[in-house]
Amino acid sequence: MTTQLDLSRAPAPQPRSLAGLSLPALKAEMEAMGVPEKKAGMRAKQLRGWVHHFGVTDFDAMTNVAKEMRAELAARYTLARPEIAEHRISVDGTQKWLTRFGPNVEGESVYIPDVGKSGALCVSSQVGCTLNCTFCHTGTQKLVRNLTAQEIVAQVLIARDELAEWPSSNEDRKLTNIVFMGMGEPLYNLDNVAEAIDTISDGDGIAIGRRRITVSTAGVAPKIPELGARTGAMLAISLHAVRDDLRNEIVPINRKYDLKTLFEAIRAYPDLGNSKRVTFEYVMLAGVNDSLAEARDLIKLLRGVPAKINLIPFNPWPGAPYACSDWETIEAFADVLNRAGYASPIRTPRGRDIFAACGQLRSESVKKSAAELRREALAAE
């Protein structure tokens, strides 16, 4: 038996959005549109300025592009952002977006005021995650898929729209820093993360400098030096344990890349020094990793690495098998670090009321098999 596709019933293809595309991708689109190669680069640069510096969402705003060209662009493309499925604002000013990148592909981003120079956006690099860290809510959601570079950049555009921060040269910007600390493991999606960082840091576009972009990894050791070489971003390591036996349990990627391997990779990160330190994140889990002996071992482990430490009070989620260390324990742990010269290392939890704090992000998206998708499409007819 043969099956035939009835193309007359297939939905019309959606026009593609140019918002969030990198400069080389914009150039490729211009060439695909028939713009001669010589002119495509110039056109791409014009578009980059309008879309990522001015944040326009209408081709007609592009006053230095000829009218016919604008009409042609509008016929083929949009400047739309992905749909916002949910937007919540916390009592502390933190904002969270759940963005729909496609059917059943939803990921979260969080804007945190008053961190970095004036405010940071925490972006997701994947929907779901493969790592299964035992204290992380995202870890309970299977990987749905990697986000594209365009989808990563779109999270920044959405935040800028909401904060009314166009053009990017705006003097007192509220969004000055980007952290890849949302859903997913950025180093398992390094090509797209690197392309997104190129776009975000482009001075003629979104203009958030590489030194204000931090990529956090649970420890994909072989990719760490490559991250530095390709992006120039700041590095953060989700450490959480100072011994292999405990780290194997709570950050299971440690079974593949143990502490020794991890620290060799960290030491190979390019340009480390006083002005470029590695941030070590350490979640405070009551009775698990919060003893003073562990604080002292942490200092030993970091010897010789230009480092900052971020103690993160554990943020609870439904069914989590941990509790947050009590405040005295966290302060005593921090005291040991302070005495060793690490300044104010406790990270204040933000946005807990809207479930936007570290490790609380999770969406309902699940990966569906091709067969499931076909069944659903049939059922919808």
Ligand code: SAH
């Ligand atoms: N996969 C990357 C990027 C995610 S960053 C990484 O692991 O670094 C998210 C940060 O929040 C990580 O440091 C993670 O360890 C931390 N985190 C996860 N669950 C948490 C929780 N319940 N409470 C506090 N921090 C948590």
